[in-house]
Amino acid sequence: MAVFTPVTLDDIAQWATQYDIGRVLALKGISSGIENSNFFLSAERGEYVLTIFEKLGFDQLPFYLKLMRHVAERGVAAPLPLANRDGELLATLHGKPACVVTRLEGACQMAPHPAHCAEVGAMLARLHLAAADFPIRQPNLRGLDWWNETTPVVLPYLPDAGQHLLRAEMHFQEAFATSEAYHRLPRGPIHADLFRNNVMFDGKRLTGFFDFYFAGVDTWLFDVAVTVNDWCIDETSGALDPARVRALVGAYHAVRPFTDDESASWRPMLRAGALRFWLSRLYDFHLPRDAQMLTPHDPGHFERILRERIAKPVPPL
Numbered sequence: 001m002a003v004f005t006p007v008t009l010d011d012i013a014q015w016a017t018q019y020d021i022g023r024v025l026a027l028k029g030i031s032s033g034i035e036n037s038n039f040f041l042s043a044e045r046g047e048y049v050l051t052i053f054e055k056l057g058f059d060q061l062p063f064y065l066k067l068m069r070h071v072a073e074r075g076v077a078a079p080l081p082l083a084n085r086d087g088e089l090l091a092t093l094h095g096k097p098a099c100v101v102t103r104l105e106g107a108c109q110m111a112p113h114p115a116h117c118a119e120v121g122a123m124l125a126r127l128h129l130a131a132a133d134f135p136i137r138q139p140n141l142r143g144l145d146w147w148n149e150t151t152p153v154v155l156p157y158l159p160d161a162g163q164h165l166l167r168a169e170m171h172f173q174e175a176f177a178t179s180e181a182y183h184r185l186p187r188g189p190i191h192a193d194l195f196r197n198n199v200m201f202d203g204k205r206l207t208g209f210f211d212f213y214f215a216g217v218d219t220w221l222f223d224v225a226v227t228v229n230d231w232c233i234d235e236t237s238g239a240l241d242p243a244r245v246r247a248l249v250g251a252y253h254a255v256r257p258f259t260d261d262e263s264a265s266w267r268p269m270l271r272a273g274a275l276r277f278w279l280s281r282l283y284d285f286h287l288p289r290d291a292q293m294l295t296p297h298d299p300g301h302f303e304r305i306l307r308e309r310i311a312k313p314v315p316p317l
């Protein structure tokens with residue numbers, strides 16, 4: 001379903017000579033994924049992933065690809081985008097931007113145990129530290145400004161209880177974002193979408209983070225909150241699983257200790273992480289972009305998570 005731009009081995013044979021990968025031996029479309037056309041590319045010198053970008057353009061992509069390269073070169077497990085013979089990470093294929101990155105081994109772990117969560121927490125802290133000196137500064141494009149733009153667009157689709165929750169949470173988050181503690185939170189480039197389907201494992205070994213296309217500069221704690229809200233929950237209720245939360249944040253803390261301001265901001269930030277994905281899922285559900293090719297994600301999942309984080313205490317950082 002997710003190969004929007006078909007590519008054949010013949011199309012690619014000549015095109016791929018701009019990379020130092022040897023002759024292309026095989027090309028196979030990847031069916032998962034919802035944004036881009038992805039292919040496994042086997043070549044004489046290794047295994048790669050070819051991505052043709054369907055929405056992001058030549059102006060936006062260098063931030064993401066250079067960030068991936070920056071962190072991969074500093075020991076973070078992430079795909080390494082290849083430079084072509086002109087030193088460019090982006091090329092054109094069938095009129096669209098395209099790149100070749102190294103292929104991560106393994107598969108996504110959709111039923112994680114505390115040991116997987118600990119791997120993710122430690123690597124997330126390493127990502128934050130490695131990205132801290134990345135020179136290009138693009139904000140998180142799905143941050144508070146975007147929430148403010150999107151709220152009035154989705155409100156009419158919600159029943160009264162949902163409208164009330166959304167208005168009240170926006171009010172709460174506006175106040176949180178202007179607090180002194182919030183302004184002291186450490187920040188830098190973050191992944192911002194580190195869900196289970198964006199991390200590869202080979203058994204218990206984390207082999208890489210991928211899909212950096214929501215990355216931007218924001219608080220590090222927001223990244224931790226987004227990650228915990230997906231990795232450390234009971235899928236049905238959205239409730240946090242204390243053992244997995246402790247594993248993830250404990251391993252993060254061992255690499256990059258949390259500050260007092262972060263500890264004080266933890267619960268509001270878990271609410272912020274839930275709100276962000278409730279909003280994007282509401283938007284995609286009620287205002288689908290194309291004659292919808294794919295089943296939209298369930299917004300109710302993040303509404304439940306948000307209600308849980310408001311109602312129940314959370315394990316401390």
Ligand SMILES: Nc1ncnc2c1ncn2[C@@H]1O[C@H](COP(=O)(O)OP(=O)(O)O)[C@@H](O)[C@H]1O
Nearest residue numbers: 030032033034035036038049079102103104211
């Ligand atoms: N570097 C990589 N190494 C191995 N597999 C990858 C890599 N990048 C993407 N994939 C595979 O392609 C699938 C779709 O990638 P994803 O980035 O989620 O696509 P989309 O951006 O279209 O949502 C992933 O689920 C994964 O199986």
Ligand SMILES: N[C@@H](CCOP(=O)(O)O)C(=O)O
Nearest residue numbers: 034193195198211277281297
């Ligand atoms: N993780 C987001 C959707 C972003 O899509 P992705 O497949 O590119 O990570 C969600 O679950 O709402």
